Amino acid sequence: MSASRETGLDILFVHVGRAHSRGRDLLIMPLGLAALADLLERGGVRARVYNAAAAEAAGGAEPLGRVLARLAPRVVGLDLHWHQQTRGVLEAAREVRRALPGAFVVAGGFTASLYDRGLLDAAPEIDAVVRGDAEGPLPDLVRRVLGGERDLSGVANLAWRRGGGIARNAQTYAACDRDLEDLRYGRLELVLNRDDCLRGLWRDEQAGSPEYRDRRVVFYNPGRGCPHDCSFCGGGRRGQAAINGRPRLARKSPDSALRDLSDFASAGARTVHVCFDPFPDDGWYAELFRRVRAARLELAMVFECWGLPSPAFVAAFAETFGPGSRLILSPESGSERVRRLNKSRPYTNAELAAALETIRARGVAAEVCFGVGLPGETAEDVRATERLAAALSRRFACAVAASPIAAEPASPVFLDPAARGVALRRRTLADFAAQDGPYDVGYRTEALPEDEIARRALRLERLCVRLNERRGR
Ligand code: B12
Ligand code: SF4
Structure with missing residues (x-):
């Protein structure tokens, strides 16, 4: 159109x-x-x-x-x-x-x-x-x-x-299961520049990369909300209450989600990127994946795991989705202590390695994402993150990625910075309007000043780029 x-x-x-x-x-x-x-x-x-x-x-x-x-x-x-x-x-x-x-x-x-x-x-x-x-x-x-x-x-x-x-006016409306059931996410013909969107670029510097030339990806969640409260996230339980007045999670049925996936495929999408994983093993995705296989939908899926995927989930994912599919894991830090302090579904490095082993054994690609700037994180913890990124890249040939952690509005860090040992430089909308790019982080932690968070995040990001290049050779 x-x-x-x-x-x-x-x-x-x-x-x-x-x-x-x-x-x-x-x-x-x-x-x-x-x-x-x-x-x-x-x-x-x-x-x-x-x-x-x-x-x-x-x-x-x-x-x-x-x-x-x-x-x-x-x-x-x-x-x-x-x-x-x-x-x-x-x-x-x-x-x-x-x-x-x-x-x-x-x-x-x-x-x-x-x-x-x-x-x-x-x-x-x-x-x-x-x-x-x-x-x-x-x-x-x-x-x-x-x-x-x-x-x-x-x-x-x-x-x-x-x-x-x-x-x-009073905030009385939050979409419930029934409202979501009826929504049709696949009506991409209503997007005037659909082809630009299907490339799925996050930053303009990716525009020249061959990886993004012909991606045809859509971003999709079959539900809303999160039962967790990770320190850095503005979409957790407290954030959802403050922003969306959401009393509980809302989710589509697997049948309704299947209709969306079919619509995406008919509209020319080849990959669906999902970041909605509140109850990993309650059988909902197992049901959806069964229906996708029965419908013989030819799609790839990129799935962001909020914790670690179970072997059963990995097996069902591998059976369902084709080349280009990927599971993304986000341990954030190399330090188990920092992970426990900040993530609602933490895991040990040994559990992370075991999950990557299962993913590799099923022939699925993996990406592991890290951040810098978490409350409680020291310079030594960031070095532990560098070591873990390098070790996982070598051992599992997985992709690795890093970015600075932002102090997201309505996140636990933002709502209660003192309790987390964080000093915020940004609070108002005018403060957010004045920020300049992802390395203008806008806060310091007890252990790391602001410029140090930015510098170490950039260094980790460059390390990840080098590790990924080496992996490709
Ligand atoms: C899925 C998700 C993603 C996906 C898909 C995003 C997408 N296309 O919507 C991916 C992985 C791509 C992603 C990326 C990013 N995300 Co994100 N993401 C989420 C997540 C997990 C769920 C969001 C969700 O449920 N969306 C569905 C619903 C709620 O939104 P919606 O239907 O699109 O919009 C509804 C309303 O918001 C409203 N609405 C939206 N637009 C408009 C416009 C008008 C005019 C009106 C009237 C209404 C309206 O109406 C819609 C229908 O009800 C949340 C965390 C969480 N649990 O909520 C973080 C979250 C939203 N993301 C966040 C961030 C920071 C990012 C990134 C900036 C990270 C990064 N540094 O790169 C990028 C931005 C990418 C970009 N824009 O280019 C933050 C946002 C904080 C903030 N307030 O700014 C959150 C809260 C997580 C966090 N860390 O705090 N994200
Ligand atoms: S980062 Fe934590 S709180 Fe935010 S959506 Fe993921 S699991 Fe939920």
């Missing part, structure tokens, strides 16, 4: 990423946007999604202002899901207002939900913020806005401008 043939849109979702001194990142959009657009379409609202960040990374993108003026949607939806997008979203809001002075601008996503007031204060161009899940509130809001209603006090979860002030 070409963006140029679209006219008369009711709502256009626009995803913008982040430009920083080393390049651009945050190119992936929230995974629920196509499903949200589909839900609106089924309610008679013409909705489309445009990933401006991925379009720019692909090269030769039309300026956002021109895209907006040409498509002329009556409502524009800006996602501010990741705090790293903040500056980009503030700039995009100004651009929307210039191109479409009469449009209604609504924002949503994790960060917008937590900082709804701050966002409305910082961006006079934004008319409202949907806090938390949008499947209930957004169709209601759009119907009212298109109908010319000015009183939005009946829209659940909404923060909006009333008179000269900001009104915050």
Whole structure:
């Protein structure tokens, strides 16, 4: 579908990423946007999604202002899901207002939900913020806005401008199992630049890499929420309560998830990247995988394990998904002590090695991810991480990766930094808007000053790149 043939849109979702001194990142959009657009379409609202960040990374993108003026949607939806997008979203809001002075601008996503007031204060161009899940509130809001209603006090979860002030309606909606069941994540035809998105680039520097040329990957979760509370995560139990008012996990049935996977395959995706692993061995994925095999779906899967996968899970995964599939494990630190302090599902290095052995024995590729900057971590612990990354790469020929840990809004570290021995330099939305790239970490721990966290993270990342190159030879 070409963006140029679209006219008369009711709502256009626009995803913008982040430009920083080393390049651009945050190119992936929230995974629920196509499903949200589909839900609106089924309610008679013409909705489309445009990933401006991925379009720019692909090269030769039309300026956002021109895209907006040409498509002329009556409502524009800006996602501010990741705090790293903040500056980009503030700039995009100004651009929307210039191109479409009469449009209604609504924002949503994790960060917008937590900082709804701050966002409305910082961006006079934004008319409202949907806090938390949008499947209930957004169709209601759009119907009212298109109908010319000015009183939005009946829209659940909404923060909006009333008179000269900001009104915050009660946050009463969080999607439940039944709501998710009905969502169709595979409606990729509603994404105007679907091919740009299917490359699955996270950072623009990946654009030239052959690995990303023909990936055709979608990001997908069959549920929402997490029962855990890892110190560094803004999506754990406490974060979910603060951001989404989510009382409990919500999950699709395996049948509904199978329909999404079939839709993805029909829409041209070859790989599905999943990061939703709350109850590893309750049989849910075993059921889904059985159905995928029965349906003979030709897909690869990249699966991020929140703990260690059991041998039964690895066996079912190996049996179901084809070449290009991968299991990602995230021990974060080489030190078992640091892991116990920070991860809700910790494991020993011996258990990690045993899991990698099982994965290798089943012929599945593995990737192991590390971070630097965890509470309680010392310089010696980071050296232990370097040693573990090198040892695992040599022994299992697995890929290794590293990044600095961020102090994510609503994470336990963010909510209670003193208890974790962390001093935060960023707290407000303005602080997040001012950050410059992943190495501007914005906090120090008792053992490591800020520049040391950044320096050691960069060093670990470079080590991982070298280890992966050696592995490839
Ligand atoms: C799955 C996941 C991923 C996946 C897929 C992400 C995706 N495409 O959505 C992958 C692995 C790719 C990923 C990557 C990253 N992630 Co992530 N991820 C998660 C995870 C585990 C689940 C998120 C989820 O359930 N999404 C599904 C639902 C909730 O979102 P949704 O349907 O897309 O959106 C709904 C609402 O948010 C809202 N909404 C969203 N956009 C809009 C727009 C408008 C206009 C409106 C009205 C509403 C709205 O409506 C939707 C429907 O209800 C969470 C942790 C957790 N347990 O929650 C972390 C989490 C969200 N990720 C996080 C981070 C930091 C990242 C990275 C920046 C990590 C990195 N350093 O690279 C990258 C960003 C990549 C990019 N953008 O290019 C943080 C975000 C913290 C923050 N507030 O900024 C979290 C909370 C984890 C953490 N460490 O704290 N992630
Ligand atoms: S990092 Fe921890 S708290 Fe966050 S989603 Fe994963 S298991 Fe849950």
